[in-house]
Amino acid sequence: MPPGVQGCVTEWGSRGKSLAGSSHPQLTGIRAGRHECFDRLVFDLRDTGGGLDAGCRARYVETLHQLGSGGPVPVGGGAVLEVVVGAPSYDVRTGEPTYDAEFGAPLPGIALGGHRAFRDARFAGGFEGETQIGLGVRARLPFRVFRTADHLVVDVAHTW
Numbered sequence: 323m324p325p326g327v328q329g330c331v332t333e334w335g336s337r338g339k340s341l342a343g344s345s346h347p348q349l350t351g352i353r354a355g356r357h358e359c360f361d362r363l364v365f366d367l368r369d370t371g372g373g374l375d376a377g378c379r380a381r382y383v384e385t386l387h388q389l390g391s392g393g394p395v396p397v398g399g400g401a402v403l404e405v406v407v408g409a410p411s412y413d414v415r416t417g418e419p420t421y422d423a424e425f426g427a428p429l430p431g432i433a434l435g436g437h438r439a440f441r442d443a444r445f446a447g448g449f450e451g452e453t454q455i456g457l458g459v460r461a462r463l464p465f466r467v468f469r470t471a472d473h474l475v476v477d478v479a480h481t482w
Contacts, residue, residue: 330359332479334464336382341469343377346370346451348420349409354432354440357477361439363457365407365474368420377408378474380467386456388425389449395426399441399458403465407474411453421453429455439463439478 351366367374383404386395411421423430423445434440442458457476464479 330480332359332464332466332482334466334477334479336462336464338379338381339465339467340379341377341467341474343408344375345372345408346414347372347374347376347409347472348413349407349411349453350420352421352429352432352443352455354434354437354443356437360477360479361437363405363440363443363455363476363478365409365476367409367472367474369472370414374472376469376474378467378469378476379406380404380465380476382462386444386446386454388446389452389454390447395444395446395456397442397444397456397458399460401459401462403457403459403476403478404446405455405457405467405476407453407455408451409453409474410451411448414451438480 347367350368353364355362412419425447429443439459444456446454466477
């Protein structure tokens with residue numbers, strides 16, 4: 323490690339975070355990655371004519387409750403991070419899925435083996451133009467939420 327570097331330092335905190343949004347692009351994919359200091363969940367967005375400025379809310383919850391119905395969604399891990407993205411996982415004109423996942427099931431194509439923070443990732447469905455995900459993490463760890471050109475990103479630190 324270079325002199326003066328003391329490892330991974332985050333000042334993100336574990337309180338709820340949100341990004342305001344002015345559009346509702348489509349959610350087309352979700353993927354996970356591992357980094358030296360954090361695990362990352364990336365939401366891929368597609369512009370439907372209104373832009374890619376999707377909103378996002380993330381917070382730790384005791385139990386994940388599905389938007390709309392309020393029914394519980396089991397998520398493994400020491401803590402559950404609820405992530406609600408302002409992008410439907412279906413085409414609002416046709417009803418066809420743009421991100422094909424089953425309610426309560428693990429997110430398709432995401433293998434969490436080797437992740438230090440992530441333990442489980444569940445699809446909780448969609449409601450009124452939003453998509454809800456339950457992210458099971460090892461413990462209540464610091465996290466951040468940010469937007470890039472065509473993605474929403476959630477990073478969860480490995481340690482405090």
